[in-house]
Amino acid sequence: MTAPHRVIIWPKIQSILAVHSGDSVTLFQEIQHQGTTWFLRQAMAHKLQLPAESDLARQSHYIDYSLTESVFPGLSRQDAVAYAEAFFDCYHPFCPILDEERLMETMLPNTLRGDLGDRETELVLTLFVLALGKMAYHGGGGEFPKPHDILAVDSRKDPVEQPPGIEIFNEARRGLGAIATSCTLDNVRINLLQATYHAATGGHLEFWRCAVEASRTCQVLLQSRDNDRFSPEDDMIKRVFWACVINEDYFHLDLDLPRTGVFEWEDRIPLPTFSQDATRLEHLDGDFSAQPPITESHFLATLTLRRLISRIHSTLEASKHTSYPAAVLTEQD
Secondary structure (H helix, E strand, O other), X not given: OOHHHHHHHOHHHHHHHHHHOOOHHHHHHHHHHHOHHHHHHHHHHXXXXXXXXXXXXXXXXXXXXXXXXXXXXXXXXXXXXXXXXXXXXXXXXXXXXXXXHHHXXXXXXXXXXXXXXXXXXXXXXXXXXXXXXXXXXXXXXXXXXXXXXXXXXHHOOOOOOOOOOHHHHHHHHHOOOOOOOOOOHHHHHHHXXXXXXXXXXXOHHHHHHHHHHHHHHXXXXXXXXXXXXXXXXXXXXXXXXXXXXXHHHHHHHHHOOOOOXXXXXXXXXXXXXXXXXXHHHHHHHOOOXXXXXXXXXXXXXXXXXXXXXXXXXXXXXXXXXOOOOHHHHHHHO
C-alpha cells in the first residue's frame, strides 16, 4: 500500500467506511492485503467510457473566414474564442505548455477556416484546447461530492455521460492516427492535453497512459539535443518537461505505477524562466514589474508542492525499513 492510501488505517476513515460501506471489516482487510492492486482493480472496474459519437461535423473544403464563421457548423467563432480564453484562464496557469499568442492569433483562426493544409498536428492540438476550454466554460459550476459519496464503495455516483466538450474532444481524437508516432514538441503537448481531459472526466488510468506517452516523446526530444544547455528560446521545452514530470508523478506516488526515464533528466533541466512571457508583457505595458506573472507563480508553486510530496513519500517509504522515526528522517533529509 502506497503512502497516500495508508490513510485508510486512520480510525476516523475506518469509522466513515463502517457507516457507508456495509461490511467495513472485510473491506479493510481486502485493502490491507491487496494494497495498490485493490485500488487499480477499482479504477479498472469503474472505467469511464467516453461516448464516441460527435456532433462536430466538419466541412471538407476551405472557407472564406470573412464570410463564414467556421468549417465546424457546431462550433461558432465566438464560442471557439470563448473556449480558448477559458482554457488559458483555467488550465494554462497549472500547465503552461502553450504559446497563447500563437494559438489565439494563428492556430485558432486557421483551424476555424480549414486553412491548415497538411499541418494536422496544429488542428488536433487546437481542438484539444477547445475541448478543455469548453469543459472549463460549462463544467465549473457543479457541486462538490460529499465525503461519504467519495469513500463509500457501494454508493458511487455514475460518471457524467456527456461531459462538456466531448464532441470537440472526439473530433481531435479522430486526427490522432496520422500523427501519433511523431516525436515533436506539439505531440508532447497533445498527449498532455489529452491526459488533462481524461483526468477531468474521471478517466484516471487513461490519464496515466497519455502522461506516459508524453514523457517518452519528451525524452526523445531531450536526447536529440546536441548539449544540455538551454537558451531563452528553449524555455518552452523546459515547461513541457516539468509538466511531464508533474503529470507522471501523480500515479507513481498514488498507485506505484512505473516511471519512465524522464526523471533521469530532472537534475539536468533547469526550471523555466518564462522569459518569453516577460518580454511580451514588457513590450505591451512598457514597465514590467519585478513581481512574476500569475502563470509563472502557479506553475513554480506546483513544482514545489510536487517536490515536497515526493520527499514526504520517500520518507514514509524509508520508515518501513528502519527503526528511526519518520520525524528524524525528515530532519536528516
